[in-house]
Amino acid sequence: MPARRLTAASLLSLAALCTVATGCAQKSDSGSSNDAIKVEAGDSSCQVSRTEFPAGPVDLAIRNSGSRVTEVYVYAPGDRIITERENIGPGTKATITAQIKAGSYEVACKPGMKGDGIRQKITVTGKGAPAKNDPRLDSAVASYRTYAQEQADATIPVVQQFADAVKAGDMAKAKSLFAPSRVGWERTEPVAESFGDIDPKTDTREDGLEPGQKWTGWHKLEKSLWADGKVTDDDKKLADELVADLTDWQKRIGKADITATSMANGAKELLDEVATGKVTGEEDRYSHTDLSDFQANVDGAEQAYTLLKPVASEKDAQLTATLDREFAALQTLLAKYRKGDGYVSYDKVTQAERKSFSDAVNALAEPLSKLAAAVTR
Incomplete structure (x- = not known):
């Protein structure tokens, strides 16, 4: 979101x-x-x-x-x-x-x-x-587009399974598929957001609705599954809409306007997503699966950075050394909260632990904001 x-x-x-x-x-x-x-x-x-x-x-x-x-x-x-x-x-x-x-x-x-x-x-x-055309940046952009497409392609089957579980009224299965269905989206969300019209339909929270906007997407279904404890006929229709909207996203990846600077800025945007939604616990407020989204955001940011690193390190070795260190620190912190195939429920994470997450995100976000300038100057 x-x-x-x-x-x-x-x-x-x-x-x-x-x-x-x-x-x-x-x-x-x-x-x-x-x-x-x-x-x-x-x-x-x-x-x-x-x-x-x-x-x-x-x-x-x-x-x-x-x-x-x-x-x-x-x-x-x-x-x-x-x-x-x-x-x-x-x-x-x-x-x-x-x-x-x-x-x-x-x-x-x-x-x-x-x-x-x-x-x-x-x-x-x-x-x-x-x-000036740096072929390494052209290669980075091409590789990132492939990555974004792969994430979208992998998302659709899981979202379909999630939607099928919702429509079948299988609450337990739908709950188990909610977080996995979001991973590819969260890894590449800046690309999805660049289209302008897909994100509001798929990833809006109730408090983020504009006047007159119908609430659709993941978080409406999340509320039904965890807070309301029931799936309505309208929810079943929304499940099909979610699949259709995300399939639209999947088909548009090839036409997305991706540049080296948009990759770098997108990596920073993913850290902003973590800081303003995941660390606060507001993103997945009913399911408390925030750490899954958190991990996906960090993975997506690191992928963009890794592809741009050959050019960035040549221009600002100190910056890339800092980014390497802070990405590693944040990934190590997240690994402590792994539980089976997922993560600890975020409502079990204490305020002190959330402060540690916030500090680690902030330590990475500040140098990451300099990546775009490093690869274009």
């Missing part, structure tokens, strides 16, 4: 966390280039310093001048996500490095991390200098 759909409680928790941890964009973030596009994100405004600039590598230097946690997106037509940065605390800064092609786009600032956001139209021209 995208971190942008948060409860009021988690937003307050996140704002507090931003003052003491490194998981959110920090005031000291000054990694942008001198010609960066400045984005001033306020509570009721979104000011962009330039609305026309050349195609190619682009730095967006964001400052949250508002009083609420915010996020900034670059949308292509149809609200297809080109790049994003979430969890930007009040008074803090963040830099997004992205490879943007010529075309018309919108920059959206979302105070409170909800809704369509305050938008500014921008035009990216074809006048920029041609980007």
